[in-house]
Amino acid sequence: MSLDKPYQDIPGTTIFDAEQSRKGYWLNQFCMSLMKAENRERFKANQRAYLDEWAMSEEQKQAVLDMDLNRAISLGGNIYFLAKIGATHGRSFQQMAGSMTGMTEEEYRAMMISGGRSVEGNRKLGEDGTAQPHRQPQGQAGKKD
Structure with missing residues (x-):
């Protein structure tokens, strides 16, 4: 299911x-x-x-x-x-993360030090281009997993 x-x-x-x-x-x-x-x-x-x-x-x-x-x-x-x-x-986690983003270790480090990856294009978008919060299905409010 x-x-x-x-x-x-x-x-x-x-x-x-x-x-x-x-x-x-x-x-x-x-x-x-x-x-x-x-x-x-x-x-x-x-x-x-x-x-x-x-x-x-x-x-x-x-x-x-x-x-x-x-x-x-x-x-x-x-x-x-x-x-x-x-x-x-013999690779550091930073080297691995850089390889996963197509960056060198140095580029990845610089991006993280400067605040990380931009949220633009990296979040759920609504039809009008604005971020939409995730909503629980009806009848699920307050329900614990």
Whole structure:
């Protein structure tokens, strides 16, 4: 059963919800395995062979091999778990975030220091171009999840 997801119309945003969690379960489990030094060494020695030990889709494995974090997120990866792949390769979270935005680490750092990404074009828009607040469906007001 699909739940109402009013957050799906936020441009460029993938929300890590229950559906994403299920989709990325094995990808995220693989990432967590990299917390152990011996697993990091095995992964670095033969990435493909190590990935093939996990019940991930071929698309998820390719996203890891390509270090395509945006693709991995769309396939159910959680950024906090995916950060372990970057750390295994000696990359900082800032380097990873920069690569996800098409910026260098320095450009990403400068953007964040100057206040972050502009909200223009990065929020839910109404038909007239003005931001519209998310509203709960009728009968849901005050209901706890």
